[in-house]
Amino acid sequence: MDVERKLAILADAAKYDASCASSGTEKRDSSDGKGMGSTAPGMGICHSYAPDGRCISLLKVLLTNACNYDCLYCVNRSSSNVPRARFTSDEVVKLTLDFYRRNYIEGLFLSSGIIRSADYTMEQVVSVARKLREQHHFRGYIHLKTIPEADDALITEAGKYADRLSINIEVPEEDSLARLAPEKNVRAIRRTMGRLRLKLDEAQEDQATATKAKPPRFAPAGQSTQMIVGADTASDKTILDTSANLYGSYKLKRVYYSAFSPIPDSSRALPLSPPPLVREHRLYQADWLMRFYGFNADEIVDQTQGMLSLEIDPKLDWALRHRDRFPLDIATASREDLLRVPGFGTKAVDRIIATRRVTSIRAADLARLHVPAKKALPFIVLSDFKPSPHQLDDARLAERFKPKAEQLGFGF
Numbered sequence: 001m002d003v004e005r006k007l008a009i010l011a012d013a014a015k016y017d018a019s020c021a022s023s024g025t026e027k028r029d030s031s032d033g034k035g036m037g038s039t040a041p042g043m044g045i046c047h048s049y050a051p052d053g054r055c056i057s058l059l060k061v062l063l064t065n066a067c068n069y070d071c072l073y074c075v076n077r078s079s080s081n082v083p084r085a086r087f088t089s090d091e092v093v094k095l096t097l098d099f100y101r102r103n104y105i106e107g108l109f110l111s112s113g114i115i116r117s118a119d120y121t122m123e124q125v126v127s128v129a130r131k132l133r134e135q136h137h138f139r140g141y142i143h144l145k146t147i148p149e150a151d152d153a154l155i156t157e158a159g160k161y162a163d164r165l166s167i168n169i170e171v172p173e174e175d176s177l178a179r180l181a182p183e184k185n186v187r188a189i190r191r192t193m194g195r196l197r198l199k200l201d202e203a204q205e206d207q208a209t210a211t212k213a214k215p216p217r218f219a220p221a222g223q224s225t226q227m228i229v230g231a232d233t234a235s236d237k238t239i240l241d242t243s244a245n246l247y248g249s250y251k252l253k254r255v256y257y258s259a260f261s262p263i264p265d266s267s268r269a270l271p272l273s274p275p276p277l278v279r280e281h282r283l284y285q286a287d288w289l290m291r292f293y294g295f296n297a298d299e300i301v302d303q304t305q306g307m308l309s310l311e312i313d314p315k316l317d318w319a320l321r322h323r324d325r326f327p328l329d330i331a332t333a334s335r336e337d338l339l340r341v342p343g344f345g346t347k348a349v350d351r352i353i354a355t356r357r358v359t360s361i362r363a364a365d366l367a368r369l370h371v372p373a374k375k376a377l378p379f380i381v382l383s384d385f386k387p388s389p390h391q392l393d394d395a396r397l398a399e400r401f402k403p404k405a406e407q408l409g410f411g412f
């Protein structure tokens, strides 16, 4: 099979993995004339998206889509009837360098089905990164998928070459994982995440205490994971509780949410249709609230429903359920409270705090502060504006923010 055909199969097989964003790594470049490529910390690496909404800025491929495991939700499972292919490590190295030279990509995201054993597969994955870094002095971004059962020495070596390592938690509940991916072991997944956390902490401490000698690196862009949404009956509350636990226990950089895509010849244990894509979007918004806006998982989701609203964003939904906390006078409110106002992003809050030190803020200033007035005004007091008390109590307030209902077509 030629490399082009392998690429078609193995890039397509990798598209279900959402965890490929690449911000937060260390700075490397080749402006000294040595090596090839660069990373751009802080700004992250530019992303582009395939028509199905998935990130393709990195060369995202599997080493092989053959797999010993039979995870029901996976198109590469052993019982799947898809064409199989396998790259050699040299082929992936060459493809990465060729694409990099042509400016198609800024790095590599490499995963693999499990063949022979966890150690054998992990060694193959690591060998690609080792050759790129040591033989070709590649300085672009590398994200390696880690196999939880692999030997600790291989995982340590992966961290030496990769910017980011990830292990997919797959589904939020242990029971579902046992049902949908019987060969996977949730304890091994969590144990390896814990080991990665320790190594990341150690590397960070070494960096902080290093004087002259450069301490050994370990995955400077941290670890991430992915959860499939809608392959089982887990509620958004369960998903967000799991994410909060993963962020807290293993200091993950990101949890990625990937809406389940029905696959050919799938098991009856799986739903026939995918969840609405907007559910994945709402989970990302809720995740953002936990990481940057000071929200706890258990206050984001309406506890009686267990699900995020599909019609309005989670912060607006929270504000509508907590109207007693509004309107908020933005001349005096704390940063924590301002972050809870619908439509206020973190940068807008910083701009508001800087502006109010020198002048009072009027309704006309909101556009300059990049705040969507329609969303924010019912919840705030400005120097020249106060919402009417009836407006905030009005049961129809929520309706104002929901998308207008449209009559469905008849299909003819």
Ligand code: SF4
Residues within 6 Å of the ligand: 067, 068, 069, 070, 071, 074, 075, 076, 077, 078, 112, 113, 114, 181
């Ligand atoms: S281990 Fe499971 S999820 Fe990973 S490639 Fe194999 S079948 Fe797919």
